[in-house]
Amino acid sequence: MKDYAVTSANEAVARICYNFIDVACVYPITPSTEMAEFVDKFSFENKKNFFGQKVVVKEMQSEAGSIAMMHGALTSGALAATFTCSQGLLLMIPEMYRISAANLPGVIHVASRAVARHALSILVDHSDVYACRQTGWAMLCSSSVQEAQDFAAIAHSAAIDSSFPVLHFFDGFRTSHEIQKIRIINNSYLKNILNYNQVQKFRNSSLNPSRNFIRGSNQNDDIFFQCCEANNIFEQKFFENICKYMNIFNNNFLTDYHPFDFYGDKNSEYIIIAMGSVCSSIEETVDYLNKFQNKKVGLIKVRLFRPFNSDYFCKIIPKSVKKISVLDKSKELGATGEPLCLDILSSINNSDLNIKILRGRYGIGGKNTSFKDILSIFENMFQENSKKIFTVGINDDVTNLSLNNFN
Numbered sequence: 001m002k003d004y005a006v007t008s009a010n011e012a013v014a015r016i017c018y019n020f021i022d023v024a025c026v027y028p029i030t031p032s033t034e035m036a037e038f039v040d041k042f043s044f045e046n047k048k049n050f051f052g053q054k055v056v057v058k059e060m061q062s063e064a065g066s067i068a069m070m071h072g073a074l075t076s077g078a079l080a081a082t083f084t085c086s087q088g089l090l091l092m093i094p095e096m097y098r099i100s101a102a103n104l105p106g107v108i109h110v111a112s113r114a115v116a117r118h119a120l121s122i123l124v125d126h127s128d129v130y131a132c133r134q135t136g137w138a139m140l141c142s143s144s145v146q147e148a149q150d151f152a153a154i155a156h157s158a159a160i161d162s163s164f165p166v167l168h169f170f171d172g173f174r175t176s177h178e179i180q181k182i183r184i185i186n187n188s189y190l191k192n193i194l195n196y197n198q199v200q201k202f203r204n205s206s207l208n209p210s211r212n213f214i215r216g217s218n219q220n221d222d223i224f225f226q227c228c229e230a231n232n233i234f235e236q237k238f239f240e241n242i243c244k245y246m247n248i249f250n251n252n253f254l255t256d257y258h259p260f261d262f263y264g265d266k267n268s269e270y271i272i273i274a275m276g277s278v279c280s281s282i283e284e285t286v287d288y289l290n291k292f293q294n295k296k297v298g299l300i301k302v303r304l305f306r307p308f309n310s311d312y313f314c315k316i317i318p319k320s321v322k323k324i325s326v327l328d329k330s331k332e333l334g335a336t337g338e339p340l341c342l343d344i345l346s347s348i349n350n351s352d353l354n355i356k357i358l359r360g361r362y363g364i365g366g367k368n369t370s371f372k373d374i375l376s377i378f379e380n381m382f383q384e385n386s387k388k389i390f391t392v393g394i395n396d397d398v399t400n401l402s403l404n405n406f407n
Helices: 009-020 033-044 063-075 086-090 093-101 145-162 187-193 196-204 224-230 232-253 278-292 310-315 339-349 371-382
Strands: 003-008 023-026 056-059 080-084 107-112 138-141 166-171 179-184 260-264 270-274 297-302 304-306 323-328 356-361 389-391
Touching: 003 009, 009 033, 009 080, 009 107, 009 145, 009 166, 009 187, 023 033, 023 063, 033 056, 033 080, 063 080, 063 086, 063 093, 080 086, 107 145, 138 145, 138 232, 145 166, 145 179, 145 187, 145 196, 145 232, 187 232, 224 232, 260 278, 270 278, 270 339, 270 371, 278 297, 278 371, 310 339, 323 339, 323 371, 339 356, 356 371
Parallel strands: 023 056, 023 080, 080 107, 107 166, 138 166, 270 297, 270 323, 323 356, 356 389
Antiparallel strands: 003 179, 138 304, 260 297
16 A cells, blocks of 8 residues: 655655654755755654764754764764755765765755855756766756655665765756655665665774774875775766666665656657756657657656766667757856756767767746746757757847747
């Protein structure tokens, strides 16, 4: 029998996260604050995690303090997590490099939000998580409340099993505060899939006067480069483990989770690649075009943004595809393309595929992306002279990159 509940992504993620950690290092920032509040509530109610104890919750004086505390907790053998977004996440970047370099299984849950530029915005885009892509953390994206809950469990399980930190993100407000009826995962089930041997191995490797273990050394040019490349094996192990835990969910809950998921006509000629809450809108548009317009279109949903596995990605692209529109929920000033688009271009260029790539921006600062906007993206691909760089959802009368809405 399945248990269901009406909940938000923030609450669902906090409920899952609480079970996997010993310490929560928090500092409030919209729209991720609720996750910390729920974890604090569970601790106040003396709820027990999977290790038979209540979680220690500490609020620091800034996000920089939260990630520093998290680093210290992980180094001492305590499983830890934090919750943040936007400028708060950017304050964590220096310490994120250190955590990933030490292969510590920390998890950051991010209700993604625009990084303040010419003005403050508390609404969603992916500029905050994109700023972290070089830190060495795995980056896992949820596109719905149900996925946010499930991927929270997958993130913690894979982080522990792989000794690899994970940044799990979903769209702020658009998903974090959305109320949906979801399938609740039974705690006894999650306890059974947790790798307790790896948990003990992690605790045994903590800094302790009674054990010889070294961290934080200084290296010169004779060895630093080699150690950077040695981390490749941890990336591969993490990718294998994330696939393993996604398959565990697929087998038990009839889900369809993979690092990349294709949706639409198997003989698609035109596809969109995106991640986050926009994927549900694209799916509906794909259904409409395929069923009522006799088109052959599809969508590739990016679940695992880092480490980006190009071989896996290229294998799920139908051989019939002629054009791809890559959608990024961010604008990278001065770059030849936004982060997701550049990854796709690199993957395609290093394969035997011959596909034209179009670069699009949408939803920045919480701008709504409608059904007509998605239609216009497909319509642009249908044209012989497609606009190579475009925006949707706005009327760009300055640089003239916006697409018209097609009825």
